[in-house]
Amino acid sequence: MRPRSGGIPIIKRDDLIFSLKLVRKMRNPKTRFDEVEFVKKGRDYLFNYAEKNVGPLDPSRRAFLKAVLIGIGVAAVASAVPIVSYLNQPEISLNTFPWIIIVDSSGNPIKASQLKVNNPEILIFQYPMEGDITFLLNLGDENDNPIQVPPTTVTIPENGVTYSFPGGVGPNKSIVAYSAICQHLGCAPPEIHFYPPKYMKVGLPTPNYLPGVALQAAQQANAPGIIHCDCHGSSYDPYHGASVLTGPTVRPLPYVQLYWDSNTDFLYAVSMNLKAPVILGHSSDLSGYAYLSSYDESTGCKKLLLKSNQTPSNCYSEVQNYGNTFQG
Numbered sequence: 001m002r003p004r005s006g007g008i009p010i011i012k013r014d015d016l017i018f019s020l021k022l023v024r025k026m027r028n029p030k031t032r033f034d035e036v037e038f039v040k041k042g043r044d045y046l047f048n049y050a051e052k053n054v055g056p057l058d059p060s061r062r063a064f065l066k067a068v069l070i071g072i073g074v075a076a077v078a079s080a081v082p083i084v085s086y087l088n089q090p091e092i093s094l095n096t097f098p099w100i101i102i103v104d105s106s107g108n109p110i111k112a113s114q115l116k117v118n119n120p121e122i123l124i125f126q127y128p129m130e131g132d133i134t135f136l137l138n139l140g141d142e143n144d145n146p147i148q149v150p151p152t153t154v155t156i157p158e159n160g161v162t163y164s165f166p167g168g169v170g171p172n173k174s175i176v177a178y179s180a181i182c183q184h185l186g187c188a189p190p191e192i193h194f195y196p197p198k199y200m201k202v203g204l205p206t207p208n209y210l211p212g213v214a215l216q217a218a219q220q221a222n223a224p225g226i227i228h229c230d231c232h233g234s235s236y237d238p239y240h241g242a243s244v245l246t247g248p249t250v251r252p253l254p255y256v257q258l259y260w261d262s263n264t265d266f267l268y269a270v271s272m273n274l275k276a277p278v279i280l281g282h283s284s285d286l287s288g289y290a291y292l293s294s295y296d297e298s299t300g301c302k303k304l305l306l307k308s309n310q311t312p313s314n315c316y317s318e319v320q321n322y323g324n325t326f327q328g
């Protein structure tokens with residue numbers, strides 16, 4: 001957690017998804033949180049409750065819950081109400097989508113022509129707000145040659161609504177960006193990740209086990225690679241707007257519209273399609289729990305193209321590497 005402007009702590013994306021699930025369980029009459037037991041037993045009761053109703057607590061999730069209790073202080077052990085309201089923080093909004101340049105860990109703009117094709121490493125940036133993690137993919141064929149990703153119409157299986165996906169950008173029109181939050185129940189990388197064409201085999205070792213049903217669906221859709229969520233098996237076609245290949249998800253991954261400046265080779269995240277599914281956990285893609293740390297509230301990060309020798313001082317999103325899920 002880190003403070004939001006104004007001093008109110010905000011929650012990281014992964015912890016946020018966990019918090020939303022926990023709050024839902026606490027409010028459900030069938031799994032109601034027992035305040036009397038909590039007052040008696042303190043944090044052990046909370047940990048046991050979370051493990052039983054939401055899932056195993058890894059050390060970072062345990063540390064997060066501890067931080068919540070410390071942050072709330074004595075109020076937390078007098079009643080569960082402060083915990084619920086703390087975990088259920090109000091959203092904040094953007095008026096319009098910001099114009100954000102994508103940079104590397106040194107703050108230098110990423111060059112589209114240097115993005116590795118079919119990279120098995122998970123590259124993520126945040127857009128439009130903090131915690132809205134998004135895959136950055138340069139798609140290719142089985143020989144790792146870039147593939148032009150065409151515009152397409154995507155259907156939402158849940159309701160039959162369709163929307164337009166504008167296709168890839170960059171020198172080969174092969175670069176795309178999709179939300180990295182699974183639309184089923186919110187699993188995030190590394191559980192959800194891209195399988196480049198050379199990993200499209202059934203039975204790779206865990207955590208890279210691709211079920212036959214997903215492989216078959218990809219072949220039928222003419223998708224050389226796939227985004228697959230190892231949590232419950234949802235899969236998405238990154239070559240066709242991240243449309244749904246296999247459930248249980250009934251919604252495609254929302255996409256982030258990229259802009260490629262052919263003069264500088266820089267990439268910008270500029271918008272999202274409000275007809276596409278909303279980033280899981282939000283009421284709108286224009287709402288979230290914190291602005292990007294580089295967001296300029298005075299300008300709203302309007303369109304601004306950098307020159308090739310410039311590095312941005314604000315309105316940027318840094319690419320993070322979550323590692324290669326096919327190694328180790």
Ligand code: FES
Nearest residue numbers: 182184185229232
């Ligand atoms: S959260 Fe991804 S398949 Fe369930």
